[in-house]
Amino acid sequence: MSVKSSLKKYITANEAVAHAARLARVDVVAAYPITPQTSIVEKLASFIANGEMDADFLKVESEHSALTACMGVRMAGARAFTSTSSQGLEYMHEMLAYVSGGRYPLVLVNVCRSVALPWSIWGDQQDAIQQRDTGWIQIFTETAQEALDMVLQAYRIAEDPRVLIPVMVCLDGFIQSHTEELVEIPAQERVDAFLPPYEAVVALDVDNPYSISVGGFGKHYARWRKEQQEATEKAKAVIIEVGDEFARLFGCHYGGLIEPYRINGAQAVIVLMGALTGTAREVVDEMRARGKAVGLIKVRAFRPFPVPELRQALSKVKAAAVLDRDCSWGYEGALATDLKAALYGLPNPPAVLNFIGGLGGSDVPPEQMKYMLDKALAAEKGATPGLEFIGL
Amino acid sequence: MKLKDISKEELFRCSYGCAGCASVLAVRLTLKVLGRNSVFVVPANCISTVSCYYPQAPFFVPMTVMAFAATAAACSGISAGFKRRGREDIQVVGFSGDGGTADIGIQALSGAIDCGNKFIYICYDNEAYMNTGVQRSGLTPYGAATTTTPSPCFEKRPKKDMLRIVAAHDIPYAATACISYPLDFMQKVAKASKINGPTYIHVLVPCPTGWGFAPELTIEIGRMAVESGMWRLMEFESSEFRTTYKPSRKRPVAEYFAPQTRFRHLSPEEIEAIQRDIDRREAE
Numbered sequence: 221m222s223v224k225s226s227l228k229k230y231i232t233a234n235e236a237v238a239h240a241a242r243l244a245r246v247d248v249v250a251a252y253p254i255t256p257q258t259s260i261v262e263k264l265a266s267f268i269a270n271g272e273m274d275a276d277f278l279k280v281e282s283e284h285s286a287l288t289a290c291m292g293v294r295m296a297g298a299r300a301f302t303s304t305s306s307q308g309l310e311y312m313h314e315m316l317a318y319v320s321g322g323r324y325p326l327v328l329v330n331v332c333r334s335v336a337l338p339w340s341i342w343g344d345q346q347d348a349i350q351q352r353d354t355g356w357i358q359i360f361t362e363t364a365q366e367a368l369d370m371v372l373q374a375y376r377i378a379e380d381p382r383v384l385i386p387v388m389v390c391l392d393g394f395i396q397s398h399t400e401e402l403v404e405i406p407a408q409e410r411v412d413a414f415l416p417p418y419e420a421v422v423a424l425d426v427d428n429p430y431s432i433s434v435g436g437f438g439k440h441y442a443r444w445r446k447e448q449q450e451a452t453e454k455a456k457a458v459i460i461e462v463g464d465e466f467a468r469l470f471g472c473h474y475g476g477l478i479e480p481y482r483i484n485g486a487q488a489v490i491v492l493m494g495a496l497t498g499t500a501r502e503v504v505d506e507m508r509a510r511g512k513a514v515g516l517i518k519v520r521a522f523r524p525f526p527v528p529e530l531r532q533a534l535s536k537v538k539a540a541a542v543l544d545r546d547c548s549w550g551y552e553g554a555l556a557t558d559l560k561a562a563l564y565g566l567p568n569p570p571a572v573l574n575f576i577g578g579l580g581g582s583d584v585p586p587e588q589m590k591y592m593l594d595k596a597l598a599a600e601k602g603a604t605p606g607l608e609f610i611g612l
Numbered sequence: 613m614k615l616k617d618i619s620k621e622e623l624f625r626c627s628y629g630c631a632g633c634a635s636v637l638a639v640r641l642t643l644k645v646l647g648r649n650s651v652f653v654v655p656a657n658c659i660s661t662v663s664c665y666y667p668q669a670p671f672f673v674p675m676t677v678m679a680f681a682a683t684a685a686a687c688s689g690i691s692a693g694f695k696r697r698g699r700e701d702i703q704v705v706g707f708s709g710d711g712g713t714a715d716i717g718i719q720a721l722s723g724a725i726d727c728g729n730k731f732i733y734i735c736y737d738n739e740a741y742m743n744t745g746v747q748r749s750g751l752t753p754y755g756a757a758t759t760t761t762p763s764p765c766f767e768k769r770p771k772k773d774m775l776r777i778v779a780a781h782d783i784p785y786a787a788t789a790c791i792s793y794p795l796d797f798m799q800k801v802a803k804a805s806k807i808n809g810p811t812y813i814h815v816l817v818p819c820p821t822g823w824g825f826a827p828e829l830t831i832e833i834g835r836m837a838v839e840s841g842m843w844r845l846m847e848f849e850s851s852e853f854r855t856t857y858k859p860s861r862k863r864p865v866a867e868y869f870a871p872q873t874r875f876r877h878l879s880p881e882e883i884e885a886i887q888r889d890i891d892r893r894e895a896e
Contacts (some may be wrong), residue, residue, distance in 0.1 A: 431677075
């Protein structure tokens, strides 16, 4: 295909992500097959084979090695890409923390899928949530277009000298990865203007030798960790800034850290991440049309967590219904926990209801979302009832 | 390569290695061959522990510490990155211990050889997890006592044959070496550096702390390992194995065992059985 002009095509989010990696001019792709991610790297392999993309593809023997190799590519001063799902992301766990602690600005796409056992290839967000504390920026996307646009933005965010924190772009398995949508694939020139070819920072420079990724005792270790926390906090402003610049150049704006929808005057709000937001938006419109004061908040950035934004957005709301496609076993959904903590100390806070749904690829149809919002409308302010599995 | 040609420049110095440490010597000799145009990847092992705690920096070439299982994958990625930047001249060296190679790192090593990027993987083999206090690894020889195979329940499995394992990948070049034969080792490093693909060198490094011998005996113990036939100096190239050094006199293995506490529990019958096994392998 031509790289000269933008193009609109019906493609899956996986194909959209492959286009994003191509447009980001990555030097090396290192990846290992796993459903539902595989078609991303298949597409990249075909781009490289057809000469549409100038990159090397490392066909590694595991996800652990895929992420390690990407880190190595970055140490040599080049740009890398990898993507995975579920068990693959779990297998990367050790290296996820290595990459973030070493402040290597990598971009990884996780096509969210359930985690065994019970074994399931279908979608939920348990895999990404289980990596919450590995030090990556985690952005959840809703559509194929947002997935493409976010990968391009992710390189800008990760490589920003104020940040240098890796970014995990999450999309929902099957709902996004295997569903075709109309996607605008931007022209290479326009992407180059937004994301210039990588200006190599060579960590392993033979002309200026350093020992890197070394050990640190007590205070040194703690100081580096503090810097990591501060950089991740700084990333909030950079995510917003890069999103605004992207909107100016490409016309698509996704709201930065959170995207509130019809929350003005809302009594009850559904809070969620990822592709189910599309359904929730329709439910909110329908309920609004019937005179019910409801809205929604799409949480885009799960880490760094948008505390002031959520406090502000929910300050006047009576109740929030949090939909988690994950669970921290023995407690509740991770988004619900973080939201409650974010609202702590707010005078007269909203009730927070936690619903666990959409596990193992089960549908969350509009009726279930209506049920959640109706329950939230009926909740007493400040209440925190126990979690509820929906659809069972 | 002649002794007088060896570089006087020390690119690895002031580490916290034990007295008589042959692993430290292996790094020094490798760097004398490869010089400043090389980068090192060192996973969890003795070398990283004695040289890589901030602000200490004994490496005078760029180096990175690496996750235990990840050495070869990191080498592969770094090599791919340098290739993209037109810097294929830089030697990428993985420097991993026996456990990091034959146990936890064997999958990544297999995968990286299969990927085909240029790097030199050096396994420095002190025959146990020495850094954590002498636990057995897949390269601990039959008969040795470690803290996880204490006497009388000494190691009952033979040492994995890593040379044959990497050779089975049809690797362009692989070799075994011993620190007591520095020219042989350095020539092998030099040879590996000229090959445009993955290469593997397995160097035996006697460990006074873990094997239980006096620090001044390190080089002598290494010689005895080769002269007794417990360790052989070989090369694998163009799909063929070759012996690069054959000792002029053959020592009984009992002489190699005698100065080491890790074999002290072996009965004369057990030593005799090990000797028969060596003789049988040599006859093959």
